[in-house]
Amino acid sequence: MKNTPPNKSSLKNTLLERIEQENHHPRSRWFFRSRECVIWFLWLITVIVGAAAFAVSFFVMTHYQYALYEATHANFLTFIISALPYIWLIVFAVMTFLAVYNLRHTKRGYRYSVPTVLMSSILVSFAAGSTLHFFGLSYAIDSYLGAQTAMYQSQDEVDIALWQRPSEGRLLGRQVHSTAAPTQLIIFADESDTRWRMDVTELMPEDIKLLQQKKPVRVLGVVTEADYNIFHACGVFPWTYQKNMTRQDLSKNRQEFLQKMRSQNEYAQQQLLTIEEEVFGEGSTSSPLTTKVCAEIAMMKRISRSME
Amino acid sequence: MEQDTITTLSDEELVKKTLSNKEYFGEIVDRYEAKLTRYIARLGIRNPEDQLDVLQDIFLKVYKNLNAFDTSLQFSSWIYRISHNEAISSYRKKNVRPEGHLIADSEEMLGFLSGKEDAQDVMFDRNINAEVVNKALLAIDNKYREVIILRFFEHKEYEEISDILRIPIGSVGTLLHRGKKQLVTELNQDAIRM
Numbered sequence: 001m002k003n004t005p006p007n008k009s010s011l012k013n014t015l016l017e018r019i020e021q022e023n024h025h026p027r028s029r030w031f032f033r034s035r036e037c038v039i040w041f042l043w044l045i046t047v048i049v050g051a052a053a054f055a056v057s058f059f060v061m062t063h064y065q066y067a068l069y070e071a072t073h074a075n076f077l078t079f080i081i082s083a084l085p086y087i088w089l090i091v092f093a094v095m096t097f098l099a100v101y102n103l104r105h106t107k108r109g110y111r112y113s114v115p116t117v118l119m120s121s122i123l124v125s126f127a128a129g130s131t132l133h134f135f136g137l138s139y140a141i142d143s144y145l146g147a148q149t150a151m152y153q154s155q156d157e158v159d160i161a162l163w164q165r166p167s168e169g170r171l172l173g174r175q176v177h178s179t180a181a182p183t184q185l186i187i188f189a190d191e192s193d194t195r196w197r198m199d200v201t202e203l204m205p206e207d208i209k210l211l212q213q214k215k216p217v218r219v220l221g222v223v224t225e226a227d228y229n230i231f232h233a234c235g236v237f238p239w240t241y242q243k244n245m246t247r248q249d250l251s252k253n254r255q256e257f258l259q260k261m262r263s264q265n266e267y268a269q270q271q272l273l274t275i276e277e278e279v280f281g282e283g284s285t286s287s288p289l290t291t292k293v294c295a296e297i298a299m300m301k302r303i304s305r306s307m308e
Numbered sequence: 309m310e311q312d313t314i315t316t317l318s319d320e321e322l323v324k325k326t327l328s329n330k331e332y333f334g335e336i337v338d339r340y341e342a343k344l345t346r347y348i349a350r351l352g353i354r355n356p357e358d359q360l361d362v363l364q365d366i367f368l369k370v371y372k373n374l375n376a377f378d379t380s381l382q383f384s385s386w387i388y389r390i391s392h393n394e395a396i397s398s399y400r401k402k403n404v405r406p407e408g409h410l411i412a413d414s415e416e417m418l419g420f421l422s423g424k425e426d427a428q429d430v431m432f433d434r435n436i437n438a439e440v441v442n443k444a445l446l447a448i449d450n451k452y453r454e455v456i457i458l459r460f461f462e463h464k465e466y467e468e469i470s471d472i473l474r475i476p477i478g479s480v481g482t483l484l485h486r487g488k489k490q491l492v493t494e495l496n497q498d499a500i501r502m
Contacts, residue, residue: 016330
């Protein structure tokens with residue numbers, strides 16, 4: 001290309017003069033090194049926060065009450081939607097984006113394609129997140145944030161809120177008094193320390209035993225008299241919030257729940273037949289007693305359907 | 309400074325020497341002045357006064373950032389990168405589009421048409437006028453034109469282009485391939501118009 005360059009020696013001389021007159025100096029090596037260090041440091045921070053977000057997301061998803069999802073949600077889809085830890089997933093996505101941005105701005109970062117940098121950042125966060133989860137830090141972070149910030153609900157707070165909903169037939173609390181055997185009514189104090197008169201006539205003996213241990217339990221049922229705080233109990237389950245729960249534990253819980261609900265159904269039907277026979281004699285076909293409270297409530301129907 | 313010794317020094321050695329004695333910087337200017345003038349002209353800075361301003365900015369930036377030069381890279385890639393960025397910021401500062409410019413003259417264009425193996429597929433008719441190709445090069449997307457300029461007119465290798473434009477090596481190949489396709493389309497359209 002015949003594009004005449006500016007006078008060669010003139011440019012060199014002009015530049016050397018400007019350097020001299022304007023007192024230009026090469027910036028120190030440390031300036032560039034520290035800038036590179038800052039970028040790597042920012043990258044490290046994003047990876048650590050991303051790893052923490054991954055760890056807590058993993059913890060939240062695995063500790064959500066899968067075992068009894070029919071009791072708390074209309075179907076599995078609504079359960080999954082409510083179980084996803086959106087805040088943490090957003091934090092994870094933002095941190096991954098920032099990590100990729102930082103990595104691409106390091107000295108050699110541009111040499112790698114965005115998918116490569118993205119995948120490596122995700123993998124590093126996964127690996128670091130799994131390590132944090134393994135050492136119980138996901139639970140610690142979740143609990144700490146729950147305790148320290150009003151905006152954040154830790155997983156145990158979420159679970160408590162999920163089970164402390166009398167209007168939806170769920171109570172969390174413990175037995176405080178009971179009538180003498182055969183126990184038909186107990187006094188139950190829930191999480192907000194409200195006292196309930198709980199009808200336990202449809203409960204199995206194991207459920208009664210669980211209540212008598214006076215440890216925190218979850219109760220499924222229905223409020224029959226809201227003005228008088230009367231609750232009809234249909235099933236009792238231990239409060240199993242533990243930080244070290246594994247997938248096997250969760251799956252075992254699920255099996256226990258299904259088994260218990262099956263037994264509960266059979267037991268309630270058997271018990272009603274016995275009462276009918278006692279009251280009306282053998283061969284009786286209909287009576288007011290066949291109206292079982294538990295069998296009629298939507299939540300129990302939902303659970304029965306899922307067991308079919 | 310002995311002139312004979314200086315000319316035998318590699319760019320990287322010159323950088324080291326410049327850090328202790330700024331007089332060596334003159335040799336860097338001498339080595340790159342013509343190349344960079346041509347390069348920024350191809351990027352759209354045609355006015356000689358503007359060229360001089362941009363060149364001064366480039367070399368001052370090079371001087372001030374000598375310690376940022378990564379010796380694992382080629383010095384020419386580094387200085388081309390700075391030039392590329394300065395050329396772009398120059399027309400951003402002036403808030404104007406790059407001027408219509410001749411990317412290459414007939415002689416260079418002839419080299420482009422018959423030279424590099426990977427340029428062969430662009431040429432379906434060797435009798436195409438250099439001016440037509442220039443026009444077509446101006447019509448294609450900027451990102452493709454930049455890579456084509458570096459590859460075919462500045463004769464840079466893929467790795468050097470990757471270092472100059474700060475893009476992955478794989479993307480250099482992709483951009484070249486797409487750029488050539490777009491160039492062929494433009495040339496075809498020109499042929500139809502003619």
